[in-house]
Amino acid sequence: MRWFGKIPSPADLAAGDEKAEAALRRTWSTPTGVLGALSTVDHKIIGRRYIATAFVFLMLGGVLALAMRLQLAFPEARFISADRYNQIFTVHGSNMMFLFAVPVMEAMAVYLVPLMVGTRNIAFPRLNAFSYWIFLAGGLLLWISLALDTAPDVGWFAYVPLAGPQYGPGKRADIWAQMITFTEVSALAVAVEIVVTVFKLRAPGMSLDRIPIFVWSMLVTAFLVIMAMPAIMLASSSLILDRLVGTQFFNPAEGGDALLWQHLFWFFGHPEVYIIFLPAVGMVSAMISTFTQRPTFGYLPLVLAMIATGVLAFGLWVHHMFVAGLPRVGSSFFTASSMAIAIPAGTQIFCWLATLWDGRPIFKTPMLFIIGFLITFVIGGLTGVMVASVPFDTQVHDTYFVVAHFHYVLIGGSVFPLIGAIYYWFPKMTGRMMSETLGRWAFGLIFTGFHLTFFPMHILGLQGMPRRVYTYPPELPWAGLNLFVSLSAVILAAGFLIFFIDVLRSVRHGPEAGSNPWNASTLEWAMPSPPPPYNFRHIPVVESREPLWTSGETLPVATGLRLDRRELIVSSVAAADPEAREASPADSIWPFLAAIATSIMLIASIFSPWAVIWGAIPVAITLTGWFWPKQTPEDES
Amino acid sequence: MKIAPACVLFLSGCAGTQSALDADGPSALALENLIILFVAVCGIVFVLVMGVMAWALVRSPGAPDRPRPQTERSMGRVVAGAVVATFVVITFLTAASFYATPGLDRGKADPPTILVRGQQWWWQFTYLDPDPARTFQTANELHIPVGTDVRLRLEASDVIHSFWVPNLTGKQDLVPGRENALTLHASKAGVYRGQCAEFCGLQHSHMALLVIAEEPDDHARWLEAQRGAAVLPADSEAAAGKLVFMSKPCAACHTIRGTEASGTTGPDLTHVGSRSMIAAGLLDNTRGSVAAWIADPQTLKPGNNMPLVPVSSEELRQLSAYMKALR
Numbered sequence: 004m005r006w007f008g009k010i011p012s013p014a015d016l017a018a019g020d021e022k023a024e025a026a027l028r029r030t031w032s033t034p035t036g037v038l039g040a041l042s043t044v045d046h047k048i049i050g051r052r053y054i055a056t057a058f059v060f061l062m063l064g065g066v067l068a069l070a071m072r073l074q075l076a077f078p079e080a081r082f083i084s085a086d087r088y089n090q091i092f093t094v095h096g097s098n099m100m101f102l103f104a105v106p107v108m109e110a111m112a113v114y115l116v117p118l119m120v121g122t123r124n125i126a127f128p129r130l131n132a133f134s135y136w137i138f139l140a141g142g143l144l145l146w147i148s149l150a151l152d153t154a155p156d157v158g159w160f161a162y163v164p165l166a167g168p169q170y171g172p173g174k175r176a177d178i179w180a181q182m183i184t185f186t187e188v189s190a191l192a193v194a195v196e197i198v199v200t201v202f203k204l205r206a207p208g209m210s211l212d213r214i215p216i217f218v219w220s221m222l223v224t225a226f227l228v229i230m231a232m233p234a235i236m237l238a239s240s241s242l243i244l245d246r247l248v249g250t251q252f253f254n255p256a257e258g259g260d261a262l263l264w265q266h267l268f269w270f271f272g273h274p275e276v277y278i279i280f281l282p283a284v285g286m287v288s289a290m291i292s293t294f295t296q297r298p299t300f301g302y303l304p305l306v307l308a309m310i311a312t313g314v315l316a317f318g319l320w321v322h323h324m325f326v327a328g329l330p331r332v333g334s335s336f337f338t339a340s341s342m343a344i345a346i347p348a349g350t351q352i353f354c355w356l357a358t359l360w361d362g363r364p365i366f367k368t369p370m371l372f373i374i375g376f377l378i379t380f381v382i383g384g385l386t387g388v389m390v391a392s393v394p395f396d397t398q399v400h401d402t403y404f405v406v407a408h409f410h411y412v413l414i415g416g417s418v419f420p421l422i423g424a425i426y427y428w429f430p431k432m433t434g435r436m437m438s439e440t441l442g443r444w445a446f447g448l449i450f451t452g453f454h455l456t457f458f459p460m461h462i463l464g465l466q467g468m469p470r471r472v473y474t475y476p477p478e479l480p481w482a483g484l485n486l487f488v489s490l491s492a493v494i495l496a497a498g499f500l501i502f503f504i505d506v507l508r509s510v511r512h513g514p515e516a517g518s519n520p521w522n523a524s525t526l527e528w529a530m531p532s533p534p535p536p537y538n539f540r541h542i543p544v545v546e547s548r549e550p551l552w553t554s555g556e557t558l559p560v561a562t563g564l565r566l567d568r569r570e571l572i573v574s575s576v577a578a579a580d581p582e583a584r585e586a587s588p589a590d591s592i593w594p595f596l597a598a599i600a601t602s603i604m605l606i607a608s609i610f611s612p613w614a615v616i617w618g619a620i621p622v623a624i625t626l627t628g629w630f631w632p633k634q635t636p637e638d639e640s
Numbered sequence: 641m642k643i644a645p646a647c648v649l650f651l652s653g654c655a656g657t658q659s660a661l662d663a664d665g666p667s668a669l670a671l672e673n674l675i676i677l678f679v680a681v682c683g684i685v686f687v688l689v690m691g692v693m694a695w696a697l698v699r700s701p702g703a704p705d706r707p708r709p710q711t712e713r714s715m716g717r718v719v720a721g722a723v724v725a726t727f728v729v730i731t732f733l734t735a736a737s738f739y740a741t742p743g744l745d746r747g748k749a750d751p752p753t754i755l756v757r758g759q760q761w762w763w764q765f766t767y768l769d770p771d772p773a774r775t776f777q778t779a780n781e782l783h784i785p786v787g788t789d790v791r792l793r794l795e796a797s798d799v800i801h802s803f804w805v806p807n808l809t810g811k812q813d814l815v816p817g818r819e820n821a822l823t824l825h826a827s828k829a830g831v832y833r834g835q836c837a838e839f840c841g842l843q844h845s846h847m848a849l850l851v852i853a854e855e856p857d858d859h860a861r862w863l864e865a866q867r868g869a870a871v872l873p874a875d876s877e878a879a880a881g882k883l884v885f886m887s888k889p890c891a892a893c894h895t896i897r898g899t900e901a902s903g904t905t906g907p908d909l910t911h912v913g914s915r916s917m918i919a920a921g922l923l924d925n926t927r928g929s930v931a932a933w934i935a936d937p938q939t940l941k942p943g944n945n946m947p948l949v950p951v952s953s954e955e956l957r958q959l960s961a962y963m964k965a966l967r
């Protein structure tokens with residue numbers, strides 16, 4: 004900190020502030036107009052856009068869920084054909100996992116992490132812009148294919164040989180595989196940005212033990228993404244090669260192996276669940292601290308539990324393959340390791356309960372969603388212990404019991420905290436509060452609707468109803484519960500509808516929020532809402548884990564960054580001592596153009612392998628434009 | 641070993657056909673007990689955790705004057721205790737599931753006697769015999785004797801399927817290029833429904849099967865009858881149906897032993913008249929539904945691998961008579 008000179012007094016700061024602020028604003032603002040929108044690299048604009056897009060995909064996926072429930076409401080219903088139904092559940096699952104759950108969590112991080120660690124932009128902002136566009140292209144690919152009736156119909160895990168060239172004719176499975184590539188590229192890019200932002204751009208004084216738990220959760224998540232995604236990219240590329248070029252990775256008749264796909268897929272697919280869940284752990288920890296007005300109990304155990312979850316996540320993919328006929332000894336090992344993951348999960352729950360115990364809960368909407376989360380996630384976790392047992396799993400695998408289990412974990416464990424988080428951070432993102440009344444209605448309907456919809460599915464599964472069936476015979480005892488479930492899904496949908504209405508309404512008409520409406524403790528609340536383009540007028544200096552609670556109104560700050568060009572403080576990994584000033588890239592249209600070029604190449608490659616070769620040319624041109632060296636002010640001086 | 645009566649009461653509401661909670665064999669019974677044990681233990685854990693949460697929410701301690709190292713320390717001990725308790729419960733449940741696993745592997749030593757082949761979207765059963773002349777095939781209905789282990793060899797010819805008759809035991813996948821095995825054991829006579837449990841394409845929903853468990857004597861009689869070739873129908877309408885069958889593409893895909901029909905794409909029809917369902921559980925085996933199936937298989941089960949074979953209504957009547965005569 005010596006490097007930046009003395010900490011200035013508030014009076015010193017106030018003096019030159021007006022002019023300094025105008026200069027900062029000029030330096031960091033995004034130009035207006037379409038071109039500005041396409042070339043912005045502001046993490047807040049990209050983050051908001053990313054979150055909004057992911058929620059649109061949530062809504063569309065929800066519509067498909069309702070369509071499935073309509074078809075299943077009555078035995079032998081004929082609202083939806085078998086072919087359409089198979090497309091619908093495949094797109095629902097793929098959409099929810101790849102276009103909603105993972106991206107929305109990363110998008111929250113894109114928006115929040117730089118604010119929480121006290122910097123002015125994310126690391127690699129142009130890559131960040133690129134990752135959004137590529138994600139959007141992947142989403143459009145999937146949804147346009149559904150509109151054209153050529154959507155993938157092989158399930159979100161696309162098992163071979165069903166997804167292979169012989170039994171999956173047409174382009175459907177290719178579209179699935181390529182959609183994966185899009186979303187993985189985008190997820191990997193964001194993960195790298197987050198790791199570097201957290202390690203190198205933290206505000207002076209934010210040592211490792213002062214990082215907010217949400218930021219920890221995103222750091223662990225980012226590492227999971229980096230380690231898990233290559234497996235699925237390998238899998239989807241091999242599938243494309245099998246389908247397009249005639250390789251035989253997965254064809255047993257030619258020495259390939261159908262189970263190889265499952266190993267590769269689940270080596271990614273299981274950690275994927277934690278990629279979705281860990282950010283929620285961070286959100287819950289952040290909110291529970293604010294709504295009890297106490298630091299979250301057990302900082303160290305929570306961080307260690309998240310890391311343990313991340314490590315264990317890679318040791319239990321085989322529990323998705325318990326009935327595939329693998330050797331028993333291996334399965335026993337995976338039973339034990341799958342059960343073991345309950346221990347870090349339990350630790351997290353107990354720490355939150357201790358926080359509730361010691362604090363005085365404030366029952367605002369985000370808190371309601373946390374309570375809903377605790378109830379629902381505990382059930383989902385316990386059914387997780389059940390399916391982790393090999394013998395138990397032989398009865399419930401691929402039945403509605405599993406559908407119930409994973410929706411408890413995904414919706415209860417991630418979507419509830421996420422909606423709470425939207426209520427919580429909405430004022431920071433838009434400057435306005437959402438409605439407390441509508442929030443309570445939304446919570447009530449979503450929570451009740453959810454349990455009425457998904458709890459009975461456990462029973463349906465034990466009664467022998469397999470999943471992914473487009474219809475079922477009336478003689479089996481499933482009809483009553485299915486009708487009940489379908490009706491309940493309408494309640495759930497109504498809750499979501501109210502939530503969406505509340506969001507749309509509050510963006511314009513919500514009451515003004517002020518900088519810290521909940522009296523929270525972390526840095527993102529230290530600036531006006533919504534934050535100015537440069538985030539912090541002065542980079543704060545962090546002296547504790549709850550800077551806004553310990554330092555009151557006046558955070559100590561570091562000065563010394565230039566006003567006339569985009570500069571960030573680069574700090575050391577462990578102690579966050581400032582090490583250097585670094586230029587942050589300016590707005591640029593090239594990431595957008597590069598995303599278009601990449602999308603054309605990837606989509607065309609579904610039709611011909613030559614597209615990879617010809618398509619690489621525009622990609623190379625746009626990348627050159629993107630990285631073309633420019634004269635920076637540094638060179639002038 | 642029924643634990644926690646309340647829980648049984650709750651779960652018994654679920655019993656019914658094709659239910660994991662309606663066991664009729666030793667293996668399914670072990671699984672049912674394991675399910676009940678897990679549900680009971682997890683139910684207790686859930687109630688405890690929720691109790692603590694509710695208490696924490698309503699107790700509303702005084703103003704949050706941080707920091708309070710005293711409470712922090714005592715809470716730390718409680719949390720650590722809860723983590724240890726979790727560990728103990730988890731270890732217990734893991735041990736219980738290892739204990740239940742051998743039930744699935746009963747009689748692994750015997751050679752499999754029935755080959756189960758999953759096809760899009762029906763089941764082929766081959767009753768193996770060292771003497772090839774005594775080996776025969778049926779489809780979609782598996783007959784087994786009561787009270788003994790029956791070993792199944794599981795294979796798939798196209799994509800992955802999963803053999804699952806929950807009343808008798810847990811499921812096992814059929815994976816192309818691999819050979820899996822499963823032991824069935826029915827402790828009382830009856831008809832058990834099963835269904836493919838791994839998504840296998842367009843008509844996965846309509847890939848059911850029946851396991852018919854019969855007393856050993858009945859079973860022996862059934863085996864003898866199945867081994868025989870089809871008898872020439874005496875009834876003239878059925879006899880005419882046979883001629884239609886042989887002159888149309890039917891014979892290219894189906895086998896009827898004792899005739900020249902020896903196709904292998906579709907199910908073996910030698911004794912189709914004696915089965916209770918057709919089209920993998922889709923329709924009852926009545927003359928009417930057989931006729932409806934032949935007249936339009938693609939509307940009844942869209943996308944299945946049987947093409948529409950154009951026949952006149954006269955021929956349709958004869959064909960359905962022939963099918964029912966094949967007993």
Ligand code: HEM
Pocket residue numbers: 064065068069071072092093095096097099100103104157158159160406410413414418456469470471472492495
């Ligand atoms: C809006 C409420 C939702 C309802 C009513 C719903 C309902 C359903 C239904 C009926 C299925 C099909 C089950 C089958 O045929 O096997 C399904 C599958 C699935 N759902 Fe949801 N769902 C909802 C939200 C979500 C969310 C938020 C996620 C993820 C974050 C999600 C992830 C999945 C996945 C991964 C599948 C499996 C798809 C496949 O089998 O390929 N769902 N859901």
Ligand SMILES: [Cu+2]
Pocket residue numbers: 800801802836837838839840841844845847
């Ligand atoms: Cu199937």
